[in-house]
Amino acid sequence: MASGADSTQRRPTKKAEYLVVFHKRSERNLSALSRQLKLGTGDELKGASTAGLQLFERRIPGAARVKMFARVAVAAVDLTPDEKTSLAKESEVQMIVRNEVRRIPPYFDAGSTALPAGAQAAPGFQPATPIPPDPRSAYLLGFRDAIDMISSRALFQPPAGPGALAAAQASHSWCLDMVGIPPAYAKASGKGVKVAVLDTGLDLAHPDFRGAVVEGVNGMSFVNGQSVQDGHGHGTHCCGVVAGPARTAAVGRYGVAPDCHLYVGKVLGDGGSGYDDDIIEGITWAADQGARIISMSLGMARYVNSPYPAQYERLASELLNDGDGVLIIAAAGNESERPSSTAPVGSPACCPSIMAVAAVDLKKLVAWFSCCKMDNIGEVNISAPGVAVVSAFTGGGYRSLSGTSMATPHVSGLAALWLETQPKLKAMDLRNTLTQNVIPASATPEDCGAGIGQAPR
């Protein structure tokens, strides 16, 4: 409830929503918030910090709004810049991050805002430049990121007690089970197969990848002024799904092809975006290194009936059919908002010669954000787990993320397993093998293509 004192002490500066991450679960967390935000004291706060996932929510009209996710030691709080500064000084607080979207996609750049001839906008789908993005989309994307962060905190509490680390290491990602890799799986590991991940780079110092990638050898940056070291996290996560080790530093196995020969091309900057020119350079580099599989968890939204990008199709078709061939696998896109609306497969995944990957969840249902076939340009070819996917992240830790970005490296890893077991497969045959060895998803072919990709048995 607002008091006169609260009102007079409030600064007129604009508030923004932040996630306050505490060092550990403790009753002192809420006390720290209370000290800085004047939430009140006494019995009403006692126990609220530790008892449940979201036991404490307080709204003071015109002032603070606090949601305490106590079990994971995270609070969502509206703060002014001054409040943020003072709260950051509290010893209980580990970090304060803006609760914002990881990206608000400029669906089309300023030079191509006009709809192409014959194209029509998907329902609820608008170009972001120069028109601002749909706030509903921005909220949903931000919500997805917040959930990812909170679930990561819940999943990755440091192992405690005798044998806890060994038990954690012995655990197994549900995603691997879904793609036909049970804990005792020994049919293939991707050995000898070169797979390139084109993304934001790799955390070279991550315990699960130490020494695996050397800049200038099997790691290369195409982003002006940045090294292959991942300053974003997305690339490290995708590399982890493709090639995370069979035995990890602190969690169970999450990598599909732990023995594949990983190549990392940084084509997206530390902000998570990059130019076509750099991506094309990265694709060419990967092919020159002998990569047979190129994994691209990147893209741009597309209007219904707008054409596929000719430069990517030329590149992909030439590589697919040249000699043994190179298979490019790309994320279908995250612009759907099911059940209210769906969006078409994005670019460059919409190219006929590029394999488009949709995301499914634990129940084999299509993920609410996953793009689908809505025209005769871009179709979904295959699907894979892409909701709450655990993998490596920058800083040496792990994160649970959701997106068709996470589904894509699962398929790339599966491609490496198939190529190990059938090394004479041409790229086109590999593509067919992947789509012929699937289990059904609880969705239509328009949503999930041939089905959920499977490892060789």
Add this chain to the structure above:
Amino acid sequence: MEEAKRKVHIVLSKQAVQSEGGMENLLKAIADVANLDAEACEKIRARYGARLARFGMLSAEIPASSIDRLREIPGVEAVELDTIKHAI
């Protein structure tokens, strides 16, 4: 005032690229339409020569007003703007 330039990816038809002198003629036509001088052409060759030879496409920064005219050159299959892609 100098006109704003855009980076574009120019995809050439395979037939035109493979015909004798076809690629040179195409490059000359592109340079004429986009008002590229000899120095600019040389830079493009140095930077994108391998891409051109291997995939029949090249990239260049050209005046925005010449994009549509580039598309009309026989042997030019497509002209695509250099856009931004995102980690998704």
